[in-house]
Amino acid sequence: MPAAPAPATSTGKPAGRIRQKNEKAIIAAAEVEFARHGYKGTSMNSIAQAVGLPKANLHYYFSSKQGLYVAVLNNILGQWENALDHMSVDDDPAEALSRYIRAKIEFSRSQPLASRIFAMEVISGGQYLSQDNKRDWFRGRTAVIQAWIDAGRLAPVDPAHLIFTLWGATQHYADFAGQICQFTGKSALKKADFDAAATTLEQIILAGLGLKPPARG
Amino acid sequence: MPAAPAPATSTGKPAGRIRQKNEKAIIAAAEVEFARHGYKGTSMNSIAQAVGLPKANLHYYFSSKQGLYVAVLNNILGQWENALDHMSVDDDPAEALSRYIRAKIEFSRSQPLASRIFAMEVISGGQYLSQDNKRDWFRGRTAVIQAWIDAGRLAPVDPAHLIFTLWGATQHYADFAGQICQFTGKSALKKADFDAAATTLEQIILAGLGLKPPARG
């Protein structure tokens, strides 16, 4: 009886210990470089130097620069799905929206590189993002909000634009952190700054939708 | 008595009719290319082809690729200052904020390329943006909002984060237009979509700040 096949990696090749470790290290280094210089602006050479390997090794683990970039993008999307989006019709609107805002701001704080790569990719046309079932996912979100409105639990607003408002406002703290620092004179945004952002945004959005803020522990 | 010197151009050279016309055409073509492919991803060759000139001519009018890029950025910033930011303490808060939201959304609609170039530049570190007196400008904006709050004309929120919320939410409709289209299944955002966005955002923000929407003609 043959052994079960090893789990496939992003390159489709079987995953030994060494391969797994090196792929992870390369993706991590690539994420930093892509976030700072964009896809075109990043060279395989700079990634190789950052991870401490000859650049030929990168081509051994990832067939091409584009393949490595797509692996980085998929890695980001995986983190996204784990961290967000657990709103359901049965939830209390105020509490669910508050949780969403805080989770998204926390993501901007803890994973700013991921947010920036994703932003640049979308701005550049998103040709490397698989669109899969994104539309269904979006329809599900708007349906939840619309159900709240229909039940009189939320002021009547356009659900799609509410989502885009939340998205844009929270994403801003990752993508434009540099500009925010310049404007406010800070050298870097700290946890307290993100907490203040979440609190202000929660305050405005909830009041704007006719909701009272949930009790918090 | 000597004639008045010709107005200086972005290259610092005197401006003849031909030069003025060609520089304008080159900047316009460069804006399209930079918005789609980023700074590094854009080649002088592609800009030259788009504007219908040999690429050597681009180097005749702009000393370098970087010089052309900075000229494009400055051109964008000029448009920005003309279109926005006329809030004053004497204004009615609801009306001033409503005007700001609609002007910013309208800018996302009419000048999406400018918004995208600016966004990518900020995400990439903003090394080509002169920071000038940006901090003073920002302090002025927050001061106006704080004055409204102190006078009891606005719910007490953090002025800085209110500005960032407005910024992020409105900018989103330019930078992430592609993603919005994918999610909503539209092929392109039309004026009605931007109007709906502005209306929803105005509704949420004003209610969120304890304001009633101003009468509109």
Place this chain on the structure above:
DNA sequence: GTCTATACGTTGATAGAC
């Protein structure tokens, strides 16, 4: 699996005739 050397294309920029 690892690494050196190298092939080959593209890029930004310039020289110099017109």
Place this chain on the structure above:
DNA sequence: GTCTATCAACGTATAGAC
């Protein structure tokens, strides 16, 4: 002012010894 021809540098990717 305009344009063709060209250069040097850097990019991705691969060949092949270890």
